[in-house]
Amino acid sequence: MTLHLADILTVAGAVGSAALVTGLIATLKNLRGVGAWLDAGNEPIVAFVISAMLVVAAFLDVGARTPEGAFTAFLAWYAIATLATGIHDQVATRGASIVEPEGGTG
Numbered sequence: 001m002t003l004h005l006a007d008i009l010t011v012a013g014a015v016g017s018a019a020l021v022t023g024l025i026a027t028l029k030n031l032r033g034v035g036a037w038l039d040a041g042n043e044p045i046v047a048f049v050i051s052a053m054l055v056v057a058a059f060l061d062v063g064a065r066t067p068e069g070a071f072t073a074f075l076a077w078y079a080i081a082t083l084a085t086g087i088h089d090q091v092a093t094r095g096a097s098i099v100e101p102e103g104g105t106g
Contacts (some may be wrong), residue, residue, distance in 0.1 A: 018083030
C-alpha cells in the first residue's frame with residue numbers, strides 16, 4: 001500500500017488525517033508548557049492550523065491550482081478540522097463519563 005500526500009484530499013484521506021491531527025494534539029499535550037496551553041481550550045485552533053498545513057501541502061503537491069482544486073482543498077480542510085475537533089470532543093466527553101458520577105457511588 002502506497003500513501004501519497006494527495007490522498008489527504010480524498011474522503012478516506014480526510015478521515016485518516018483527522019485521526020493524525022487528533023493524535024498529534026494528544027502528543028503535544030505531553031510537552032511541558034504546551035499541554036497547559038492546549039488544555040486552556042486551544043485544541044480547535046491547533047486542529048485548524050495543522051489541518052490547513054496538511055491540506056496546503058497536498059494542494060501544492062497535486063498542482064491542481066484551479067478554482068475546483070481550491071474548493072476541493074477547502075472541503076478537505078473543513079472535513080479534517082471538523083472531524084479532528086469532533087474526535088477530540090467525543091474522547092474528552094467519554095473520558096469524563098468514566099470518572100465517578102457526581103454525588104459518589106453510594
